[in-house]
Amino acid sequence: MLFHVEMEVRIPHDLPTERTDALKQAERIRAMELQRTGVWRHLWRVAGRYANVSVLDVSGPQELHDMLSSLPLFPFMEIRVTPLCRHPSSIHDDDR
Numbered sequence: 001m002l003f004h005v006e007m008e009v010r011i012p013h014d015l016p017t018e019r020t021d022a023l024k025q026a027e028r029i030r031a032m033e034l035q036r037t038g039v040w041r042h043l044w045r046v047a048g049r050y051a052n053v054s055v056l057d058v059s060g061p062q063e064l065h066d067m068l069s070s071l072p073l074f075p076f077m078e079i080r081v082t083p084l085c086r087h088p089s090s091i092h093d094d095d096r
Protein backbone atom coordinates (compact mmCIF):
# COMPACT_ATOMS: atom_id res chain seq x y z
CA MET A 1 0.00 0.00 0.00
CA LEU A 2 1.41 3.36 -1.04
CA PHE A 3 1.42 6.50 1.09
CA HIS A 4 2.43 10.03 0.22
CA VAL A 5 4.19 11.37 3.29
CA GLU A 6 5.35 14.92 3.88
CA MET A 7 7.81 15.41 6.71
CA GLU A 8 8.62 18.86 8.02
CA VAL A 9 11.65 18.86 10.29
CA ARG A 10 11.68 21.24 13.27
CA ILE A 11 14.74 20.69 15.42
CA PRO A 12 14.80 23.02 18.43
CA HIS A 13 17.51 25.66 18.12
CA ASP A 14 18.76 24.91 21.62
CA LEU A 15 19.45 21.22 20.90
CA PRO A 16 23.24 20.74 21.13
CA THR A 17 24.94 20.62 17.72
CA GLU A 18 26.51 17.20 18.40
CA ARG A 19 23.06 15.75 19.20
CA THR A 20 21.55 17.34 16.10
CA ASP A 21 24.36 16.03 13.88
CA ALA A 22 24.03 12.53 15.37
CA LEU A 23 20.26 12.50 14.78
CA LYS A 24 20.66 13.64 11.17
CA GLN A 25 23.32 11.01 10.52
CA ALA A 26 21.17 8.25 12.08
CA GLU A 27 18.17 9.42 10.04
CA ARG A 28 20.21 9.35 6.85
CA ILE A 29 21.46 5.79 7.50
CA ARG A 30 17.92 4.54 8.31
CA ALA A 31 16.40 6.28 5.27
CA MET A 32 19.03 4.74 2.99
CA GLU A 33 18.38 1.26 4.47
CA LEU A 34 14.63 1.60 3.91
CA GLN A 35 15.20 2.79 0.33
CA ARG A 36 17.34 -0.28 -0.35
CA THR A 37 14.59 -2.59 0.94
CA GLY A 38 12.04 -0.87 -1.34
CA VAL A 39 9.88 0.43 1.50
CA TRP A 40 10.93 4.06 0.94
CA ARG A 41 10.26 4.37 -2.80
CA HIS A 42 10.84 8.09 -3.27
CA LEU A 43 12.55 10.75 -1.19
CA TRP A 44 12.54 14.33 -2.38
CA ARG A 45 13.65 17.54 -0.72
CA VAL A 46 10.99 20.25 -0.82
CA ALA A 47 12.80 23.21 -2.35
CA GLY A 48 13.36 26.02 0.09
CA ARG A 49 12.15 24.16 3.19
CA TYR A 50 13.62 21.70 5.69
CA ALA A 51 11.02 19.19 4.54
CA ASN A 52 10.73 16.17 2.31
CA VAL A 53 8.08 14.49 0.22
CA SER A 54 8.25 10.73 0.21
CA VAL A 55 6.35 7.77 -1.20
CA LEU A 56 6.40 4.77 1.11
CA ASP A 57 5.32 1.24 0.23
CA VAL A 58 4.10 -0.65 3.32
CA SER A 59 1.44 -3.23 4.21
CA GLY A 60 -0.87 -0.64 5.81
CA PRO A 61 -1.27 2.19 8.32
CA GLN A 62 0.16 0.24 11.27
CA GLU A 63 3.42 -0.57 9.48
CA LEU A 64 3.59 3.02 8.27
CA HIS A 65 3.16 4.34 11.79
CA ASP A 66 5.71 1.89 13.21
CA MET A 67 8.21 2.89 10.52
CA LEU A 68 7.71 6.63 10.87
CA SER A 69 7.74 6.60 14.65
CA SER A 70 11.01 4.66 14.68
CA LEU A 71 12.84 7.32 12.64
CA PRO A 72 15.49 9.13 14.69
CA LEU A 73 14.07 12.55 13.77
CA PHE A 74 10.44 11.51 14.48
CA PRO A 75 10.19 13.58 17.71
CA PHE A 76 11.13 16.66 15.67
CA MET A 77 8.95 16.17 12.60
CA GLU A 78 5.49 17.25 11.67
CA ILE A 79 4.17 14.52 9.39
CA ARG A 80 1.25 14.55 6.99
CA VAL A 81 0.11 11.26 5.44
CA THR A 82 -2.03 10.76 2.33
CA PRO A 83 -3.01 7.24 1.22
CA LEU A 84 -2.56 6.64 -2.51
CA CYS A 85 -4.23 4.29 -4.94
CA ARG A 86 -3.66 3.48 -8.54
CA HIS A 87 -4.61 6.05 -11.16
CA PRO A 88 -6.46 4.46 -14.10
CA SER A 89 -4.25 6.29 -16.58
CA SER A 90 -0.96 5.29 -15.00
CA ILE A 91 1.37 3.36 -17.31
CA HIS A 92 3.50 2.10 -14.38
CA ASP A 93 2.72 -1.47 -13.33
CA ASP A 94 4.22 -0.91 -9.86
CA ASP A 95 1.87 2.00 -9.00
CA ARG A 96 -0.14 0.03 -6.49
Ligand SMILES: O=C(O)CC1=CCC(=O)O1
Pocket residue numbers: 007009027028029031032050051052073
Ligand atom coordinates in the same frame (compact mmCIF):
# COMPACT_ATOMS: atom_id res chain seq x y z
O1 LIG B 1 16.07 15.93 5.91
C1 LIG B 1 14.92 15.48 6.00
O2 LIG B 1 14.01 15.81 5.24
C2 LIG B 1 14.60 14.44 7.04
C3 LIG B 1 14.98 13.14 6.53
C4 LIG B 1 14.19 12.09 6.25
C5 LIG B 1 15.00 11.03 5.72
C6 LIG B 1 16.33 11.63 5.74
O3 LIG B 1 17.39 11.12 5.40
O4 LIG B 1 16.28 12.89 6.23
